[in-house]
Amino acid sequence: MKNFYEYNLSDNLNKSLKGLRFNKPTEIQAKTIPIAINKQDILANAETGSGKTAAYLIPLIHQISTIGKVSGLILTPTRELAQQVSDVAKLLVGYKSNIDIALIVGGASMNNQLNQLKKRPKIIIGTPGRINDHLEKKSLNLNYFNFFVLDEADRMLDMGFEDQVERIINFLPLKRQTLLFSATLPKEIIKLSSKYLHNPHRADVKENNVIKSQIKQKVINTKTELKYDQLVDEITDRNGSILIFVRTKYSTEKLKKRLIKDTVKSSALHGDLRQNKRNRILEDFRKEKFRILIATDIASRGLDVPHIEHVINYDLPQVPEDFIHRIGRTARAGSIGEAVSFITPNDSKMWESIEKLLEKLKNPHKNNEYDNNNNNNSRPYSKKKNRTKSKSRKYLRSRAY
Numbered sequence: 001m002k003n004f005y006e007y008n009l010s011d012n013l014n015k016s017l018k019g020l021r022f023n024k025p026t027e028i029q030a031k032t033i034p035i036a037i038n039k040q041d042i043l044a045n046a047e048t049g050s051g052k053t054a055a056y057l058i059p060l061i062h063q064i065s066t067i068g069k070v071s072g073l074i075l076t077p078t079r080e081l082a083q084q085v086s087d088v089a090k091l092l093v094g095y096k097s098n099i100d101i102a103l104i105v106g107g108a109s110m111n112n113q114l115n116q117l118k119k120r121p122k123i124i125i126g127t128p129g130r131i132n133d134h135l136e137k138k139s140l141n142l143n144y145f146n147f148f149v150l151d152e153a154d155r156m157l158d159m160g161f162e163d164q165v166e167r168i169i170n171f172l173p174l175k176r177q178t179l180l181f182s183a184t185l186p187k188e189i190i191k192l193s194s195k196y197l198h199n200p201h202r203a204d205v206k207e208n209n210v211i212k213s214q215i216k217q218k219v220i221n222t223k224t225e226l227k228y229d230q231l232v233d234e235i236t237d238r239n240g241s242i243l244i245f246v247r248t249k250y251s252t253e254k255l256k257k258r259l260i261k262d263t264v265k266s267s268a269l270h271g272d273l274r275q276n277k278r279n280r281i282l283e284d285f286r287k288e289k290f291r292i293l294i295a296t297d298i299a300s301r302g303l304d305v306p307h308i309e310h311v312i313n314y315d316l317p318q319v320p321e322d323f324i325h326r327i328g329r330t331a332r333a334g335s336i337g338e339a340v341s342f343i344t345p346n347d348s349k350m351w352e353s354i355e356k357l358l359e360k361l362k363n364p365h366k367n368n369e370y371d372n373n374n375n376n377n378s379r380p381y382s383k384k385k386n387r388t389k390s391k392s393r394k395y396l397r398s399r400a401y
C-alpha cells in the first residue's frame with residue numbers, strides 16, 4: 001500500500017498525519033484520496049473503523065489548502081459522530097491553521113453556532129436537524145459549499161433523515177463534489193446516489209474490519225426473566241470497560257437504576273438526554289471514570305473509545321447490520337475484545353439473520369444468499385415492503401435512539 005507522501009499533500013497535512021502517526025493509508029483511504037483529490041464524486045462502501053473519516057477529510061483539507069475556493073459540508077447522523085469528525089478535522093488542519101471549522105449539531109447553543117457561522121467557516125460538520133434550522137433562519141448560506149460529504153448514509157436513512165438530507169442538498173450548489181459513505185448499500189442508497197452524485201467512482205472495502213479483528217463471541221441462550229442476574233454475573237466476571245446495548249431509551253435508564261441499586265456504578269446514554277449531558281457521559285466514559293455504559297443504538301456506530309473491552313448485547317438490535325456495528329465498538333485498533341449476546345426464544349429469528357450476515361461477511365465471495373433474502377427488506381426504512389408498517393417503524397425508531 002502507498003505512503004501518504006505519494007499523494008503530494010500540503011505540508012500542513014503531512015505534518016498532522018505524522019503527528020497522528022498515520023503512516024500508511026488504510027484500504028478505504030487508498031481507494032478514495034487520489035480520486036477525491038481529482039475532484040471526482042465517490043460512492044464508498046465503508047464503515048466506521050475503516051479510517052473513512054480521514055478518507056474524506058484529507059482530500060477536503062488538501063483542496064482547501066491548495067485550491068482555495070473550496071468549502072466542505074459534512075453531514076453525520078448523530079451528534080456524537082459529528083463531534084468526533086470535528087475533533088479529527090481539528091487535528092488534521094493543525095492548531096496553527098486559519099481554516100475555521102464549525103460544529104452545528106442539535107442540543108448545543110444556538111448563539112455559539114451563530115458566532116461560528118459568522119466567521120464563514122471553510123468546514124461545517126453537522127447533523128441534519130440543526131443544519132436545517134439554520135437554513136430556515138437564513139443564518140447559514142450553503143451557496144459556496146462545493147464539497148459535500150454524506151457520512152453513514154444508511155444510518156441517516158434508518159434514523160428517518162431522508163427528507164431533511166434532501167432539503168439540505170437542494171441548498172447546495174449544483175456544481176460541487178459529493179462523497180457518499182455508507183456501511184451498506186441497499187437500493188435506497190443506490191437511488192440516493194444516482195440522484196445526487198455525478199458519475200461516481202465506486203470504492204468498496206471488501207474486508208470487514210470487525211470480522212477481521214480479534215473479537216471473541218459468547219452467546220447466552222436464556223429467558224427474559226433470567227437475563228438481569230446473568231448480566232450481573234457477566235459484569236462481575238469481567239475487568240475493563242463494558243458497553244451494554246439495550247433496545248429502547250427507557251430500558252437504558254431502567255437498567256442503569258437497577259444496576260446502581262445493586263451497587264454497580266454505571267451510566268446511560270440515549271437520544272433523550274440533553275446534548276451537554278451526552279457529551280459529559282461520553283467524556284467520563286473515555287476517561288474511565290466509570291466502566292459500564294448502557295446505551296441504545298445511538299452508540300453502535302462511530303464511537304471510537306479504544307479501551308472498551310466488552311460489548312454486551314443485553315437486547316439484540318432491530319436490524320442485523322447494527323450487530324456488526326455494536327461489536328465493532330470493542331477490539332479497536334487491533335486490540336482484543338469480547339462480545340456477549342443474550343438470546344431469548346423471541347430473538348431466534350433476528351439471531352438467525354445476524355448469523356447469516358456474519359457468515360456472509362466471513363465469506364464475502366461464497367454466496368449472496370443474505371443479500372437476496374434479508375438485506376433489502378430488513379431495514380426499517382425499506383418503504384415499499386413496509387408501507388403499511390411505516391407508522392410503527394417510525395415509533396420503534398423514535399424509541400430506539
Ligand code: AMP
Pocket residue numbers: 021022023024025026029047048049050051052053054302304333
Ligand atoms: P474511522 O473509521 O474514521 O472512525 O477511523 C478508525 C480509527 O482508525 C480511528 O481511531 C483513526 O484514528 C484510525 N486511523 C484512521 N486512519 C488511519 C491510518 N492511516 N493509520 C492509522 N490509523 C488510522
